[in-house]
Amino acid sequence: MSFSFTRSDFPADFLFGAATAAYQIEGHAFGGAGASHWDSYAATPGNVTNADDGAVACDHYHRFEQDLDLVQQGGFDVYRFSVSWARIMPDGRHVNPEGLAFYDRLVDAIVARGLKPYLTLYHWDLPSALADTGGWTNPETADLFAAYTRAVIERIGDRVEAVATINEPWCVAWLSHFIGAQAPGLRDIRAATRAMHHVMLAHGKSLAVMREMGQQNLGIVLNLADPHPASGSTADIAATRRMDGISNRWFLDALFKGAYPEDILDALRPHMPAGLEDEMALISAPIDWLGINYYTRGIVADAPGTPWPQFDGVEGPLPKTDMGWEIYPEGLGTLLARVARDYTGDLPLYVTENGMAGDDHLVDGVCDDPVRLKYFDDHLQVVRGLIAEGVPVKGYFAWSLLDNYEWSFGYEKRFGLVHVDYETQTRTPKRSFEAFRAALNAAPRRLAASG
Template identity: 50%
Template sequence: MTTDSTLRPEQAALVLPPAGSALWRRDFLFGAATAAFQIEGATQADGRVPSIWDTFCATPGRVARGDTGDPACDHYHRYDADVALMAELGFGAYRFSIAWPRVIDDNHRLNPKGVDFYHRLLDALDQRGIDAYATLYHWDLPQHLQDRGGWLNRDTARRFADYAGQIAHALSGRVKGWMTLNEPWVSAYVGHAEGRHAPGLRDPRYAVEAMHHLLLGHGLAVPALRANDKAPVGLVANVNGVTAASEREEDQRAARRAHASNNHWVLDALFLGRYPAELQALWPDAVVPARAGDMEVISAPLDFIGINYYFRAVVASDGDRGYVVHQQPGVERTQMGWEVHPDSLRDLLIEFHQRYPNLPPVYITENGMASDDHVDGGRVHDEQRMRYLGRHFAAIQQAIDRGVDVRGYFAWSLLDNFEWAYGYEKRFGIVHVDYATQQRTPKDSALALKAFFQQRAQAGA
């Protein structure tokens, strides 16, 4: 078996998909993923306007140790070397996000200097034969729109569609796939009900309103993208496994409601044209600000769906209408405290395939884990991540065997980066970043993936 010379064969084998699986075929896409605010830095460069995450970071107590998005990984200045590293590792695709505050000014017009950065990035990808997949919204709403109500204001959905059309026109023919929103559940619920993310609001009613306007923005952006470019269009939804903590009816009911919130809220709207009925029981005071025709806009056909998956949650009744996460003892967890449970990825993909007859092709657009990684003698030994990747590859193949049309996988993340409210203490990258020096060190997981890609190329399937 061909491996990187610094890895033993048994180490490299930890990430290998099952022999003969679809993931060994050359037409199964393997990429790495990042997000603008988490890696770019340069938050005040070249006309970029402030975002809600700039404001959130500047608010004492919001982000661990007062960390901010600057300089992050300084990708704004180091993008060419980062793309070269991706090529060296053998990735065929790169999923990145376009910073709305970087490319659109506060008068809703294109900022040429901001757009030029993404042209340069796309040039670097083109030169190395790496396909570009662009996410339009990875949580960095311009602050001037938040000042007008943000996602609680229906007009933000229209502004998003305007931005989508303008940037698609500016980058027409250069992107292999457009992704409108990243994880609208996190934007809506974690940002508007829990307050752990920007804009830091804490009312479930706000989450319901924000979710509808996020999805409406997606629906309005789809035709705007298609009018300006021919690349496929999709949305990225985060999902997680949900299991009841006991057989008690109240815990079973709590699990059904958690499943509806975490996994069906977005996908039912996209593929069934309605919201799950269970949400009304969870938040009886919330009112969806829907108008006639909204759900038809939201549920327009997509070319693909992106699925982000990390963990399973075991939930119990909170004694009221909701649920709480039960910390199951004796299970494998990541640095985030999330349970490692690849079977839930398989089961969710199969369920979605059965629940949504119009489910388009699927890409796993994020999957990975945080660990407390350190450079030791020029190496980063992250065996847990290697096992994590290999086990999730097997789960994806099991879903494919059951008829799910999975066409690609993007590892989260290419680089250690700014992990939102956790600042820089959680490391999701397959490449270690020394934030003081900006030194990049591929971890053992990156070297093992490189060996797999080489072996797959030699197999020529």
């Protein structure tokens, strides 16, 4: 089975990439990394499947050359990766030379393979020392993030093609501080609202540092929802708008309109920090591109009798991934078209993550994953259609290169194009990887810029 497209079906400047994140693959026990709040979250019973943590993960710290060979062999143009704040600054404030040296080697190896390095500065691994002082509920964390940004860019900024400040601020703030489903695992509306603002403030301050340093091609990565009301009732429609306000409009309005949406801000204002209006100009400073992560749609119902925001998710009727998420490629098209129409105009958009978890197994040395292969094919056909309609989608990055540490789900959920045996660390490309290899190598890969 193969994809229904090849590279030549997309514009000449369209970029195909594979994405990863530091804590999920590197092995946090190596290289002088400091404790991350994910270490303590995982050590607390009930938070993570099997109490798994990222101490070894995929041992990418020692095997990155092999892993980058796979990216190159797959015909990809871009390797999207993150750096670990807790590795680079174990206490959140002072540089660990061994940590920076690792990323120096990593970026050199990416460039040596003709790949474009797309750097993400923060993919959820907050140093525990900063969690001790309130983490994202503390405005100082935004200032420290700016200092961390400077240290990273001074070392590797000359070779990276693009930089994202924050990956998925909704997860960093709301999912982790209100729903409590990720580190630090809080369920507190005051903590959540402050984190919702401070993570955007960190983006603004990081962006300002990089602009001052002359760094180019800067953006942020949002995980956005495609919300649908469970019925045509007024209550379900209103609930869907509340969900959209928290998941989508909070971040998009802040970035592109310089203000949080009034309906959500009115509800959260009693818990918000004072003076936030004075910081919105910094948060809404122009970016060069926007990354959007998409996995599934959301079906939303009113939840009468519960506290605000008073909505529940409803299971949809479509086939599900191993995460229980509906496979709904059309939602990617709806979402990207809406963002371009209502917010970004001609600003380049990238699908910075898209993929699915499967119940994957090796059989006679082969990992056949036809559902994932079709998932990628269907979503990329949606992207083709959007481009034809004039939506400025400039790239698509598959999540993920490797099976890895899937946060609260430990090592049981496999998103990779490449199967990882966690006992032996053997890598085995899946059929979906081979489909990308065939489609992308059907024409020359784009050459990386010099920096």
